[in-house]
Each structure stands twice: as structure tokens, then as C-alpha cells.
Amino acid sequence: MSDSPHAQTGHRLEALLTAPGDEALEELLLWVLEGPVTGPAGTSPRTARLTLLAEGLRTHPRRMELEDRLRAAWTRGSLVRLLAETGLPVHSTLFKESFERLVDQLAPRLAPEDDLFVLVTRLPLTPADAEWVAALDDGALAPWTPLLAVPPETLLDAARLLGLRAAALGLGRDLLELFPGKAEATSPFFTLAGVIDRLAAAPQAVEAYVAWEAALATCRLHLAEAHERLDRRGVTTDLIFRLELLEAQLARLALLLTVATGRADGRRLAAELIGSAARQRGVRSLARNSMKRLAQKVTEHTAETGEHYQVASARAWDETSWSAAGGGAITALTALGKYAIGALPLAPLVAGLGYSLNYTISFWIMQLAHFTLASKQPAMTGAALAAALHREAGSAEEIEVVARITRSQVAATLGNVLSTIPVTCGLVLLAAWLSGEAPLSPETAEHTLHGMHPFLSLTIPYAILTGGMLWLASLAAGWSANWSAYRGLAPAIARHSRLRRLLGAEGAARVADFTARNLSGFAGYTVLGLLLGMVPVVCKFAGLPVEVRHVTLHAASLALAAGSLYGTPLFSWDAVAWGMVGIVLIGVCNIAVSFGLALRTAVRARDLDPAERRRLWRELRSAFRADPRRFLWRPAEGAAEGVA
Known part of the structure; x- marks a missing residue:
């Protein structure tokens, strides 16, 4: 037969007098805490235990000793x-x-x-x-x-x-x-x-x-x-x-x-x-606020970049398309360099570093030439959309921001793809004219062509993974901009004494201006190049057959493989057609994943209201059904000039 609550209380108080250290005191506190805070009919079993303990102390024959013990402990x-x-x-x-x-x-x-x-x-x-x-x-x-x-x-x-x-x-x-x-x-x-x-x-x-x-x-x-x-x-x-x-x-x-x-x-x-x-x-709660502030600042810097990737007019569409065409031409050379490195007898790690260097140098050239790489933009523009939501700009402006963003993606992707395919085909013809052979061996070209089927390969999962890499690259760009701003890097370079002695005040100022304009871009492109080149190699070490699928690189690789096989029995128009379908799906996956992750990061960093996000989504669907062209094609002449 179990002891009554009063007896239990007495035993615990007796233990408080005899047990060494804080063991009995800890047991006493645990006994109180074990009582539920709320009980039936609005009662509190825990409060009842506290009252019972006080009553047991009041009526205990050694009350004075117990009180001295509690007072001394406290x-x-x-x-x-x-x-x-x-x-x-x-x-x-x-x-x-x-x-x-x-x-x-x-x-x-x-x-x-x-x-x-x-x-x-x-x-x-x-x-x-x-x-x-x-x-x-x-x-x-x-x-x-x-x-x-x-x-x-x-x-x-x-x-x-x-x-x-x-x-x-x-x-x-x-x-x-x-x-x-x-x-x-x-x-x-x-x-x-x-x-x-x-x-x-x-x-x-x-x-x-x-x-x-x-x-x-x-x-x-x-x-x-x-x-x-x-x-x-x-x-x-x-x-x-x-x-x-x-x-x-x-x-x-x-x-x-x-x-x-x-x-x-x-x-x-x-x-x-x-x-x-x-x-x-x-640990999570400790880091949450500090990391949220850092994420907010990183996404703010990313959003500042994203403002430049919003097509608001016909002129902006044309500028984005031509900039993307330049990026597509560079990507044709990048794809050729990738296969050239793959043909060398290199150890996997060295080959991965070679791929990364190939990508990074190409991306740096795009940065310096002000060219555009498709699907790198969405991660930037996701933060820009979150900034518009944070301003509570209103439904009309928010929908217009989304329309400008999607137009920029279409313009950049079309510019990249429609440029890189003919440039790559031209490189194939040039290689055949100079050497008498196609740039890719028949085995490599056939493997590449058939590996691009969107449904008979892992192309779509690889494209989703690549979208995540694009998002990580945008975070690196935003982080470097935040780091540069925190250190005051550009003004510090302009005032650097040794640099001023070497280049003069005007030269140091030009270096500072170049750093301010290009540091975040170089950082983002460097991280992207390392991810595209090294992730497949690292995964290969672990026995995982991971590849990257970027829409522009895929288009260039498709043209390179198809051009190398053209006129041979191994060439297949069906395979080329499925590869073109793959380009569309890869572009959608790259853009959707990188944009979605960037938007989610920015929204969480800014603590935006979920109800507002749902409202925006409903209004976007209505606006898209009413006028799809507004989101997917060149604005009419006379639309607002520039980019937002």
C-alpha cells in the first residue's frame, strides 16, 4: 500500500536533513516539478504539491532544522x-x-x-x-x-x-x-x-x-x-x-x-x-538570432545585385538578351575546355580542380565583360522579391517585380542557349577543318548525347542539385559583399599607403572601385566554379554517380556531342530532340530551385508573414492566367525604361 502524499512529503523532508550535498534538495525540486502545471477543472497539481510541501514543513517536528537547511542552501x-x-x-x-x-x-x-x-x-x-x-x-x-x-x-x-x-x-x-x-x-x-x-x-x-x-x-x-x-x-x-x-x-x-x-x-x-x-x-536558439541577422544582411546585399536582373522594358530585354548571348559564347568555350580536361590522363582530384578552374576562369571573364549566365540570376532576384515584400509595396508592385524577374530569366536563358548552340557548332566545324577530326571521340559524344535524355537518365535530379549550387553561389556573393562592407574594404584599399605609393592616389582609387564593383561577383562565380567542378569528383570518391546539369552548359555539351556525331551512323535526331527537351526541363529546374531557395532564405531572414506570401501566390496565379505574355516575353515598346 503506497504512502499518502503527506507521508511522502515527510520522507522527502527527512532526507533533506540527512542526505549529503544537494541530492535531497534536487529530489525535492524534481518532485515538485513532476506535478502537472494544469489539471482537471482548472486546478494545478504542481501548486498543490508546493502547498503540501509548505504544510509538511510547518508541521514537521524538526521544522527549525529544516528551515535552517533550506536557508543555508539558498x-x-x-x-x-x-x-x-x-x-x-x-x-x-x-x-x-x-x-x-x-x-x-x-x-x-x-x-x-x-x-x-x-x-x-x-x-x-x-x-x-x-x-x-x-x-x-x-x-x-x-x-x-x-x-x-x-x-x-x-x-x-x-x-x-x-x-x-x-x-x-x-x-x-x-x-x-x-x-x-x-x-x-x-x-x-x-x-x-x-x-x-x-x-x-x-x-x-x-x-x-x-x-x-x-x-x-x-x-x-x-x-x-x-x-x-x-x-x-x-x-x-x-x-x-x-x-x-x-x-x-x-x-x-x-x-x-x-x-x-x-x-x-x-x-x-x-x-x-x-x-x-x-x-x-x-545551441539552435543561441545561434538563431545572430545567424538570422547575418542572413538578412547577406540577402540584402544579394537583393541589391538582384535589382539589376529585372527586365522592366523592351530595351532592358534586349540588353539582357545580348549580355546573355555573350555569356553563351563564353560557355561554348567552357564546354570545350571541360571535355579537353576530361580527355587528359589526370587523377580524379586533379581533374576536378581542372574542371573548377575552367569554370571559374570562364565565369570571371563573364563578370569582367558584363555578360550574363542564365539561372545564376534567380538566386539574386529571389532576395530582391523578398525585399519588395518586406517593404509592403502593394500587390501591383509585387506582381510587377515577379513579372520583371521571370522575363529576365526567359531573356537570359534564351540568350545563352540561342548563342551557345551555334557558337559550339562553329567550334566543331573549326576543329574539323583544322584537324580533320571532331572535337569529341565517337564514344564520348554518343555517351554524352544519350546521357542527356531527361527521362532515361538522372538529368532532372542533377538539374535540381545544380539549382542548389547556384543558390549557394549567390549566398557566397552576398556574404562577400557584407564582409567587404563591414571591413570598409574599398575605402581601405583607396587609402592603403603602399598601394598609393605604387600606383598613385588615382590608381589606388581605381583598384578600390574595381573591388567594390566586382568582389561579390568574383566570389559567387568562384564558389559556383568550385561546386560544379569538385562536387562530382568528391561524390565519385564516395561511390555516388553525381553530375551537374546547368542549362547553358548542357546546351553547349549537346551541341558539341551532336556536332561531333553529325554525319556518322551514331547520330540520332531523336536523341537530339530529347536533349532539347532536357534543356527546357533543366532550365526550369535550375531557375525554380535556385529562386525558391533564395526566396525562402530571404523570407525567413526578414520574418515575413506567411499569410502575405499566400496572398501573393494567389494573386500571381490570377495575373498569370490573365496575361501569360507579361511574365514570359519581351515587354511592349514604350513600357517603363530600365530595370527596377
């Missing part, structure tokens, strides 16, 4: 650590804090004995536990207030410790550099610790508390201005992490000093500590 020296550190990152860098939390989840750590901070971190706390504490009524708390009230001097010690840490963090060099020309002593964090010390010396002095409130407001304004300056120049995850840590430290300081000076009871502080302890275990 007011030990580690209480300062509990108040100042619970829920707040220990390290000032995101990587180090994330790594330590991850290791703590995988391997135990030998912690100091009788440490309240360690005890709380071992409890299975959740945000619901914090809500339960915040909602407790005075009747349930009254028996515990004399025992568990934190001494004001302990609260003030925790505030002084946290104030010193916040001041040191706020005076970090990277944060000070956001305010060039200002002396260190002008930072509000320079005097923060002194203000807290004066309040700790006279907690009831109105003037000291008013000075603290003014210092707190000034520090928060300083951090808000730091965020604004970061938004203008570019961000880093570590600096964002430190700014958010400072904001959390200031919030904890405000709470500690409010309770210490008697302006609030400890219930809100207890709920905050429990909620913070529940959040402290997670």
Missing part, C-alpha cells in the same frame, strides 16, 4: 553566480559558446559541489515552468518568502559583477570602432560600473536610482545606434552576438536592481531565471 555564495550568469552566455563569441554548449550536451562536466547554478542547470526546466512561477498567487508563495527571499546585498553583488562584465564587453574594440572619432570615455559603458556601485552603496537613494535609470537608457540607445550602424556597413555574427549579450545583461541588471531596491518582488526575477535556464541548454 543563501550560499554560489547564489551570486546563479543570479548573474543563469541563462546568459559565458563566452563573448558565438562559436566558442555554441561549441561549449554542444560539448556539455555530449559529455558530462565535473562541476563544483553545492553550487546553486549547477543545481539549476541539472533540473529539467522548460519555459512553461517559468510561466507557472510567474502566475503563482500570493497565498502559495507566502510560506516560502521568509525562507527563499534573496538578501538585498546578494542581489547588489550580482548586479555589480554583471555591471563589470557588461562594461568590459561594451568597451570592446570592435564595438568602439562603430563610433569612429569618439573617445572611449564617451561610451556610456565607461561609467556603467561606477553608477551601479553608487546605487549599491545607497540602494534607497532616489538620486542614485535615477542616475542608474539614465545610464541604462543611455546604454540601450548606444546599442540601438550600434545596430543601425551595423545595418549600414555590414554585420558579423560575433559582433551581433555580443550586442545581443549586452542587451540581455542590461535587462538582467535592470531586474536585479529593481528587486534589490524594493521596487518589485522576486517573483518576476525567479521566473526570468527559470526561463533563462530552460533556454540556456539549446
Whole structure:
């Protein structure tokens, strides 16, 4: 027969007197937490357990000893650590804090004995536990207030410790550099610790508390201005992490000093500590805000590039088509170089590096010549569409942005394909005229031609994978633009003393301008070249037959294979026709995947309303059904000039 609840409570209280260390205290807390927060008819079994425990303590024959034991456990020296550190990152860098939390989840750590901070971190706390504490009524708390009230001097010690840490963090060099020309002593964090010390010396002095409130407001304004300056120049995850840590430290300081000076009871502080302890275990939540800000900044830089890829007029359509035609001509040479490297007796890794170099050099030439590569645009334009949604520009403008984007994809793809096929055929004829042989051997050409069938090969999955590579390349371009802006790279190059001595002031300025205009493009194209060249090689090492399928490269390869086989028994118009179908499907997959991933990334980074996205999708379908040509073809003469 099981013991009654009163008997169970008595046993747990007896254990508290006899058990060494914090084991019995931890068991007691776990027993309370095991009770459900809500029960039938609006009751709270957990609150009932707390009340039962208080009653058991009141009627216990060794009540005074138990109260002394609880009071001693609660007011030990580690209480300062509990108040100042619970829920707040220990390290000032995101990587180090994330790594330590991850290791703590995988391997135990030998912690100091009788440490309240360690005890709380071992409890299975959740945000619901914090809500339960915040909602407790005075009747349930009254028996515990004399025992568990934190001494004001302990609260003030925790505030002084946290104030010193916040001041040191706020005076970090990277944060000070956001305010060039200002002396260190002008930072509000320079005097923060002194203000807290004066309040700790006279907690009831109105003037000291008013000075603290003014210092707190000034520090928060300083951090808000730091965020604004970061938004203008570019961000880093570590600096964002430190700014958010400072904001959390200031919030904890405000709470500690409010309770210490008697302006609030400890219930809100207890709920905050429990909620913070529940959040402290997670690695994902730790990185979420910092990574979101970085993603937002990267997509903003990507969107700035994407603005250049929106066809708003007939003239813009023609310009995009001619630019894409140049890109298609370069791609014909790229495809020829790819097969030339494949014919060499190279080790797989060396061949992969050769493919990557071939792609990257070709893409760099396109960047310098202002040519366009089809399906690289969508990843940029996805971020531009998200920017329009974020501005709440209105349905008409949002639909027009989508129409401009899709027109640019059609113009670029047609320009690439309609250029690369005849240029590649010309290269085949030139090779045959110069050497008397086709550029590809019959075996290679036949394998290439039949491997392009969209349904009898893995062409479509490969095209989807390539769309993901295009998206990653756009992220690299956006990240490099953010990095350059954060470092002030272009102005730094223009002022670089050795470069100015070597090239003169005007030469250094030209290098800076070239860097500002081309760095992100070079970075994106370099990453794309490495992915296209190395991913198949790396997958081959793992036994995975992965290939890339880019619409323009596919068209050039198709023309190269068909041209090499033309006039031989191995040539097949059916295979060529299916290859042309494959071009269309590859283009759709490349564009849809890269655009979709970029849009999703930008939407998540900007916290856009899902309802607004659904509304836009409905209106887009209606607009497309009403006028498909608006989305797929050259605008009429007289339409708005330029690109958005």
C-alpha cells in the first residue's frame, strides 16, 4: 500500500536533513516539478504539491532544522553566480559558446559541489515552468518568502559583477570602432560600473536610482545606434552576438536592481531565471538570432545585385538578351575546355580542380565583360522579391517585380542557349577543318548525347542539385559583399599607403572601385566554379554517380556531342530532340530551385508573414492566367525604361 502524499512529503523532508550535498534538495525540486502545471477543472497539481510541501514543513517536528537547511542552501555564495550568469552566455563569441554548449550536451562536466547554478542547470526546466512561477498567487508563495527571499546585498553583488562584465564587453574594440572619432570615455559603458556601485552603496537613494535609470537608457540607445550602424556597413555574427549579450545583461541588471531596491518582488526575477535556464541548454536558439541577422544582411546585399536582373522594358530585354548571348559564347568555350580536361590522363582530384578552374576562369571573364549566365540570376532576384515584400509595396508592385524577374530569366536563358548552340557548332566545324577530326571521340559524344535524355537518365535530379549550387553561389556573393562592407574594404584599399605609393592616389582609387564593383561577383562565380567542378569528383570518391546539369552548359555539351556525331551512323535526331527537351526541363529546374531557395532564405531572414506570401501566390496565379505574355516575353515598346 503506497504512502499518502503527506507521508511522502515527510520522507522527502527527512532526507533533506540527512542526505549529503544537494541530492535531497534536487529530489525535492524534481518532485515538485513532476506535478502537472494544469489539471482537471482548472486546478494545478504542481501548486498543490508546493502547498503540501509548505504544510509538511510547518508541521514537521524538526521544522527549525529544516528551515535552517533550506536557508543555508539558498543563501550560499554560489547564489551570486546563479543570479548573474543563469541563462546568459559565458563566452563573448558565438562559436566558442555554441561549441561549449554542444560539448556539455555530449559529455558530462565535473562541476563544483553545492553550487546553486549547477543545481539549476541539472533540473529539467522548460519555459512553461517559468510561466507557472510567474502566475503563482500570493497565498502559495507566502510560506516560502521568509525562507527563499534573496538578501538585498546578494542581489547588489550580482548586479555589480554583471555591471563589470557588461562594461568590459561594451568597451570592446570592435564595438568602439562603430563610433569612429569618439573617445572611449564617451561610451556610456565607461561609467556603467561606477553608477551601479553608487546605487549599491545607497540602494534607497532616489538620486542614485535615477542616475542608474539614465545610464541604462543611455546604454540601450548606444546599442540601438550600434545596430543601425551595423545595418549600414555590414554585420558579423560575433559582433551581433555580443550586442545581443549586452542587451540581455542590461535587462538582467535592470531586474536585479529593481528587486534589490524594493521596487518589485522576486517573483518576476525567479521566473526570468527559470526561463533563462530552460533556454540556456539549446545551441539552435543561441545561434538563431545572430545567424538570422547575418542572413538578412547577406540577402540584402544579394537583393541589391538582384535589382539589376529585372527586365522592366523592351530595351532592358534586349540588353539582357545580348549580355546573355555573350555569356553563351563564353560557355561554348567552357564546354570545350571541360571535355579537353576530361580527355587528359589526370587523377580524379586533379581533374576536378581542372574542371573548377575552367569554370571559374570562364565565369570571371563573364563578370569582367558584363555578360550574363542564365539561372545564376534567380538566386539574386529571389532576395530582391523578398525585399519588395518586406517593404509592403502593394500587390501591383509585387506582381510587377515577379513579372520583371521571370522575363529576365526567359531573356537570359534564351540568350545563352540561342548563342551557345551555334557558337559550339562553329567550334566543331573549326576543329574539323583544322584537324580533320571532331572535337569529341565517337564514344564520348554518343555517351554524352544519350546521357542527356531527361527521362532515361538522372538529368532532372542533377538539374535540381545544380539549382542548389547556384543558390549557394549567390549566398557566397552576398556574404562577400557584407564582409567587404563591414571591413570598409574599398575605402581601405583607396587609402592603403603602399598601394598609393605604387600606383598613385588615382590608381589606388581605381583598384578600390574595381573591388567594390566586382568582389561579390568574383566570389559567387568562384564558389559556383568550385561546386560544379569538385562536387562530382568528391561524390565519385564516395561511390555516388553525381553530375551537374546547368542549362547553358548542357546546351553547349549537346551541341558539341551532336556536332561531333553529325554525319556518322551514331547520330540520332531523336536523341537530339530529347536533349532539347532536357534543356527546357533543366532550365526550369535550375531557375525554380535556385529562386525558391533564395526566396525562402530571404523570407525567413526578414520574418515575413506567411499569410502575405499566400496572398501573393494567389494573386500571381490570377495575373498569370490573365496575361501569360507579361511574365514570359519581351515587354511592349514604350513600357517603363530600365530595370527596377
